[in-house]
Amino acid sequence: xxxxxxxxxxxxSRSAIMEAHSRNxxxxxxxxxxxxxxxxxxxxxxxxxVVVEPPRDPSHGDMATNAAxxxxxxxxxxxRELADAIAKxxxxxxxxxxxxxxxxxxxxxxxxxxxxxxxLRAAIVTGQxxxxxxxxxxxxxxxxxxxxxxxxxxxxxHGRGAVFGDALASLLDFTGFDVTREYYVNDAxxxxxxxxxxxxLRYREALGENIGAIPDGLYPGEYLKSVGEALAKAHGATxxxxxxxxxLPVVRSTAVEMMLDVIRDDxxxxxxxxxxxxxxxxxxxxxxxxxxxxxxALRASGEVYEGRLPPPxxxxxxxxxxxxxTLFRSTDFGDDVDRPLKKSDGSYTYFASDIAYHKAKxxxxxxxxxxxxxxxxxxxIKRMQAAVKAVSGGKAALDVKVVQLVRLLRAGEPVKxxxxxxxxxxxxxxxxxxxxxxxxxxxxxxxxxxxxxFDLAKVIExxxxxxxxxxxxxxxxxxxxxxxxxxEMPSLPVGEGNxxxxxxxxxxxxxxxxxxxxxxxxxxxxPRQVESAALAHEPHRIAFYLYELxxxxxxxxxxxxxxxxxxxxxxxxPETTAARLALVQGIVTVIASxxxxxxxxxxxxxx
RNA sequence: GACCCCGUAGCUCAGCCGGAUAGAGCACCAGCCUUCUAAGCUGGGGGUCGCAGGUUCGAAUCCUGCCGGGGUCGCCA
Numbered sequence: 106x107x108x109x110x111x112x113x114x115x116x117x118s119r120s121a122i123m124e125a126h127s128r129n130x131x132x133x134x135x136x137x138x139x140x141x142x143x144x145x146x147x148x149x150x151x152x153x154x155v156v157v158e159p160p161r162d163p164s165h166g167d168m169a170t171n172a173a174x175x176x177x178x179x180x181x182x183x184x185r186e187l188a189d190a191i192a193k194x195x196x197x198x199x200x201x202x203x204x205x206x207x208x209x210x211x212x213x214x215x216x217x218x219x220x221x222x223x224x225l226r227a228a229i230v231t232g233q234x235x236x237x238x239x240x241x242x243x244x245x246x247x248x249x250x251x252x253x254x255x256x257x258x259x260x261x262x263h264g265r266g267a268v269f270g271d272a273l274a275s276l277l278d279f280t281g282f283d284v285t286r287e288y289y290v291n292d293a294x295x296x297x298x299x300x301x302x303x304x305x306l307r308y309r310e311a312l313g314e315n316i317g318a319i320p321d322g323l324y325p326g327e328y329l330k331s332v333g334e335a336l337a338k339a340h341g342a343t344x345x346x347x348x349x350x351x352x353l354p355v356v357r358s359t360a361v362e363m364m365l366d367v368i369r370d371d372x373x374x375x376x377x378x379x380x381x382x383x384x385x386x387x388x389x390x391x392x393x394x395x396x397x398x399x400x401x402a403l404r405a406s407g408e409v410y411e412g413r414l415p416p417p418x419x420x421x422x423x424x425x426x427x428x429x430x431t432l433f434r435s436t437d438f439g440d441d442v443d444r445p446l447k448k449s450d451g452s453y454t455y456f457a458s459d460i461a462y463h464k465a466k467x468x469x470x471x472x473x474x475x476x477x478x479x480x481x482x483x484x485x486i487k488r489m490q491a492a493v494k495a496v497s498g499g500k501a502a503l504d505v506k507v508v509q510l511v512r513l514l515r516a517g518e519p520v521k522x523x524x525x526x527x528x529x530x531x532x533x534x535x536x537x538x539x540x541x542x543x544x545x546x547x548x549x550x551x552x553x554x555x556x557x558x559f560d561l562a563k564v565i566e567x568x569x570x571x572x573x574x575x576x577x578x579x580x581x582x583x584x585x586x587x588x589x590x591x592x593e594m595p596s597l598p599v600g601e602g603n604x605x606x607x608x609x610x611x612x613x614x615x616x617x618x619x620x621x622x623x624x625x626x627x628x629x630x631x632p633r634q635v636e637s638a639a640l641a642h643e644p645h646r647i648a649f650y651l652y653e654l655x656x657x658x659x660x661x662x663x664x665x666x667x668x669x670x671x672x673x674x675x676x677x678x679p680e681t682t683a684a685r686l687a688l689v690q691g692i693v694t695v696i697a698s699x700x701x702x703x704x705x706x707x708x709x710x711x712x
Numbered sequence: 713g714a715c716c717c718c719g720u721a722g723c724u725c726a727g728c729c730g731g732a733u734a735g736a737g738c739a740c741c742a743g744c745c746u747u748c749u750a751a752g753c754u755g756g757g758g759g760u761c762g763c764a765g766g767u768u769c770g771a772a773u774c775c776u777g778c779c780g781g782g783g784u785c786g787c788c789a
Binding site for chain 1: 716751
């Protein structure tokens with residue numbers, strides 16, 4: 106009866122709050138294992154290699170620790186012997202049901218139901234904050250992603266880096282880092298002049314001139330027509346008669362601005378966010394040549410010198426010119442050769458301004474930097490890491506995450522792209538066709554350094570074969586349980602607003618079916634998954650976790666077909682129903698939270 | 713020639729900081745089912761973790777060499 110539930114609520118609320126305190130059961134158990142180990146070995150031993158993790162084989166229990174094996178040598182004891190001693194201490198722990206020593210010295214623990222109950226309650230009570238942690242200690246970290254040249258719309262490969270960087274930034278934010286999401290705008294190099302010349306051609310075209318075929322070396326894309334039209338509208342024919350030196354800066358800034366608008370729209374369509382757009386041009390503008398200053402500083406510290414390079418091996422370079430040039434001593438940091446900072450015409454190389462850019466990041470207080478690059482930039486990792494070490498005096502670290510190629514398919518067949526016509530498949534076209542959620546989830550449903558097959562037909566299928574649908578449907582199906590509960594048992598307060606308070610105090614000890622317990626364990630594992638994904642800089646782990654959780658939930662749901670007593674809603678048993686709805690709420694919370702981290706919608710229904 | 717990434721079941725891929733008898737989905741085989749939301753369910757077969765050494769109590773995981781696939785290789789970004 107609802108009445109008895111109401112009374113019960115007052116009785117258990119204090120313990121509910123206390124148990125909700127242990128938000129990360131695995132971290133909690135690690136502390137308990139370490140305490141037990143200290144009781145045996147004293148506090149002088151280094152326990153940094155001790156871990157608590159779920160055993161691969163569930164029959165070994167809920168959690169296992171390697172404490173005895175990694176400490177046996179230091180302790181001067183046999184692993185099994187040490188394990189027995191630690192196990193004895195752990196048996197006194199109030200959360201521990203059973204402890205076994207197995208194999209070479211594993212300590213396997215089976216936890217009391219109250220441990221899982223506490224974790225589930227934590228998920229319900231903390232809601233979207235479940236899994237949030239402070240392991241980042243508010244350390245500043247700069248995540249730079251996309252940074253596509255503002256010379257045209259984004260392609261699918263850019264999209265992968267965008268989604269990856271965005272999700273990684275969210276993950277780091279969620280785990281307590283002070284995250285800056287940054288886009289480096291390459292608005293200064295030679296390619297920007299090429300863009301301007303290409304736009305100038307379109308400008309003449311907009312004025313009615315027949316420009317014929319776009320010459321080699323210029324951007325042929327139709328998307329520049331709008332730039333040409335805008336220029337014609339703003340300047341009439343006045344630019345046309347003047348020398349390039351006059352019109353180039355004007356056309357350049359208009360073109361870059363318009364292309365950045367296109368890119369910003371593309372990013373918005375994917376819901377990818379940045380907090381800083383850092384202009385390369387700003388490094389050399391206004392008389393303050395930060396690139397030159399950086400080179401001078403590195404020359405003073407001996408990292409930059411004048412010298413010669415051997416010609417590159419492999420593909421022959423036709424116009425190789427052996428000359429003395431300004432070089433960065435990246436070999437001091439493990440690179441293969443030293444790298445040039447100036448081109449033969451005296452202008453800076455891309456690398457030179459990138460060094461200055463990363464120095465600027467360091468000067469802005471970032472000791473942790475993450476760059477997300479496309480696979481074709483893989484050869485630049487070492488020199489950039491070398492540069493970061495050099496400009497920071499070894500105080501800053503750069504992690505470069507390389508996202509591999511995306512192969513676009515449609516029902517298994519490669520999508521043809523003709524690059525020379527400039528009409529490659531844009532990111533926008535893909536997003537418009539299959540939707541933001543499908544693009545985001547699929548791009549995260551693979552390790553970043555593995556090539557990704559993206560099948561336009563498959564990602565919109567409504568089947569188990571399509572992880573996006575499967576996970577989102579899991580969320581929608583879980584929400585539907587509450588809709589049904591409200592209809593079938595109106596006396597239960599399980600609306601959007603009052604659900605949490607009610608379910609947090611449900612009699613969760615009634616969840617004792619093996620599948621229910623498995624789902625509780627899965628929910629309890631979420632904070633650990635978040636933590637490891639964040640520290641490893643691998644958002645895909647969240648996507649895989651969500652697929653597993655959804656899979657278990659769907660399987661449990663289906664069992665209710667044959668076994669009505671396992672259904673979530675039991676009309677004549679409000680207590681059991683409340684407990685099961687609490688489990689569903691935990692699942693809803695975690696799926697929604699995980700999808701939010703990935704930037705994917707968690708729909709309440711899918712019709 | 714050098715460097716980077718990949719190599720795990722027939723296919724597509726997971727495997728967290730080294731951990732126990734290496735997992736999932738698809739496909740295949742057998743049985744069941746026809747729906748509290750529309751993914752059917754349960755069980756089964758299937759692996760020399762590319763190869764060879766090394767480190768370790770323990771290696772798919774770390775190190776070295778080789779093989780195969782992809783990428784990159786001053787003055788593009």
